[in-house]
Amino acid sequence: MSKPVCAIIGVGPGNGAAFARKFAAEGYTLALCARSGDYLARLSAAFDGARGYIYDVRDAQAAEPIFNQIRADLGPIAVLIYNAGAGEFSNIEQASVASFEAAWEINARGLFVVAKHVIPHLRERKGGNIIVIGATASLTGRAGFVPFASAKSAQRSLAQSLARHLGAENIHVAYVVIDGIIDLPRTREQMPDKPDTFFMRADDIAQTVFFLTQQPPQAWTFELDLRPFGETW
Numbered sequence: 001m002s003k004p005v006c007a008i009i010g011v012g013p014g015n016g017a018a019f020a021r022k023f024a025a026e027g028y029t030l031a032l033c034a035r036s037g038d039y040l041a042r043l044s045a046a047f048d049g050a051r052g053y054i055y056d057v058r059d060a061q062a063a064e065p066i067f068n069q070i071r072a073d074l075g076p077i078a079v080l081i082y083n084a085g086a087g088e089f090s091n092i093e094q095a096s097v098a099s100f101e102a103a104w105e106i107n108a109r110g111l112f113v114v115a116k117h118v119i120p121h122l123r124e125r126k127g128g129n130i131i132v133i134g135a136t137a138s139l140t141g142r143a144g145f146v147p148f149a150s151a152k153s154a155q156r157s158l159a160q161s162l163a164r165h166l167g168a169e170n171i172h173v174a175y176v177v178i179d180g181i182i183d184l185p186r187t188r189e190q191m192p193d194k195p196d197t198f199f200m201r202a203d204d205i206a207q208t209v210f211f212l213t214q215q216p217p218q219a220w221t222f223e224l225d226l227r228p229f230g231e232t233w
Contacts, residue, residue, distance in 0.1 A: 002029075002075055003027055003028055003029040003049070004027070004028050004029070004078035004079065004125075005028065005029050005030075005031055005070070005074045005075055005076065005077045005078050005079070006019075006023040006028040006029070006030055006031070006077075006078065006079040006080075006081065007030075007031040007033065007070060007077045007079070007080050007081070007118070008020060008023075008030065008031070008032055008033065008081045008083060009033045009055070009057065009080070009081065009082050009083060009084050009110075009114055010033070010034060010057070010082070010083040010084030010085065011032045011033060011034045011040075011043065011083065012034065012083070013039075013184065014182045014184050014202045015083055015133060015178075015182060015202045015205055015206070016032075016034070016083045017043060017202070018202035018203045018205060018206035019081050019083065019206050019209060020032060020043065020046075020047060020050070021203070021206065022203070022206035022207060022209070022210050023079065023206075023210065024047040024048070024050065026210060028078070028079065029049045029050065029074050029075075030044070030047050030049070030050035030051070031050075031051055031053060031070045031073075031074055031077065032044050032050060032051065032052045032053065033052075033053045033054075033055040033066065034052070034054070034055070035054065035055070035056050036054075037052070037054050040052030040053070040054065049074075051070070051073050051074060053066050053069065053070065057084045057105070057106055057109075057110030057113070057114065058102070058105045058106060058110065060109065060113050063113045063114060063116075063117045064117060066117075067114075067117040067118060067121070071121060076121035076122070076124045076125050077118050077121040077122065077128065078121075078122070078125055078128045078129070079128060079129045079130075079131070079213050080114070080115075080118045080122075080128075080129070080130045080131070081131045081133065081209065082110075082111050082114060082115075082130070082131070082132045082133065083133045084106055084107070084110050084111075085106065085107055085133060085134075085135065085152070085155075086102075086103065086106050086107075086148075087099075087102070087103030087106070087107065087137075087145075087147045087148030087149075087151050087152070088102070088103060088147045088148065089144055089145055089147075089148055090144060090146060090147065091143050091144045091146055092146050094144075095146045095147050099147045100146070100147045100150070100151075102147070103147035103148055103150070103151035104147075104150070104151045104154065106151070107148075107151035107152055107154065107155040108151055108154035108155045108158060111132060111155055111158055111159070112158060115130065115158075115162055118130065119166065119171070122166075122169075122171045123169060123171075126170060127169065127170030127171055127172075128170075128171055128172070129171070129172045129173075129174070129212070129213040130159075130162060130166075130171065130172070130173045130174070131173075131174050131176060131209055131212055131213065132155065132156075132159045132173070132174070132175045132176065133176050133178060133209075134152055134155060134156055134159075134175050134176060134177050134178065135148075135152050135177065135178055135179075136177055136178070136179040136233075137149035137152040137153070138152035138153050138155060138156035138175075138177060139153075139156070139177065141153065156175055156223075159173055159174075159175040159222075160175070160222065163175075163222050167217075167220070170217060172212070172213070172215065172217070172220050173222070174212045174220070174221055174222055174223070174224065175222060175223045175224075176205075176208070176209060176212070176223075176224050176226060177223065177224065177225045177226065178200070178205065178226055178227075179225060179226065179227035179231055179233060180199070180200040180226070180227045180228050180231050181194075181198065181199055181200065182199065182200050182202055182205075183196075183199035183200060183201050183202065184202075187199065197228060197229070197230060198228060198230060199228070200226070200227070200228055205226055208224065208226060212224065
């Protein structure tokens with residue numbers, strides 16, 4: 001019997017790589033999608049049977065050939081983790097139309113396009129999971145977060161619509177609100193005075209994301225907040 005396929009969109013060195021480690025350890029074959037071919041080659045080489053696919057979610061036309069290739073190479077996707085997320089942190093006067101649209105393209109339109117191409121995979125398998133990695137900005141529009149917060153809010157609303165539309169088909173859609181700073185070399189360098197407990201460990205986040213994919217349909221979670229104990233909320 002072939003292994004189930006976990007596709008990770010936006011598989012960066014923090015949460016994305018941690019998702020890859022966790023799902024590979026749990027017996028999944030990985031389809032790893034990111035913009036950097038060199039990075040994908042290094043990461044996919046670390047996991048048996050993993051494949052890397054160069055994919056920029058801002059390119060709506062690129063989705064169909066990518067997801068057709070994943071199906072041909074590995075089989076239909078069982079778990080989709082949408083981890084692509086970016087946006088300028090600026091207020092309404094600082095933000096440009098271009099920065100506003102770029103945040104929307106990555107967070108909201110990107111998820112829309114990917115979901116449309118992955119849903120047939122999940123239906124073929126009679127069920128599966130779509131996990132969307134969000135942010136506190138999806139719930140709180142701070143003054144200096146105009147492009148990012150508006151795009152994340154749209155992403156959360158889209159995920160909720162997907163959950164309500166697909167639940168009856170045994171397709172679980174969940175939105176994970178990440179409220180904190182991920183423990184990475186660059187974040188440690190930027191915040192050298194912060195204690196270990198200030199940072200969120202990507203492997204801990206991955207553990208929780210995997211848990212969501214194992215929930216029975218009678219007790220599904222749609223939205224889950226993750227934050228270190230010291231984070232103000």
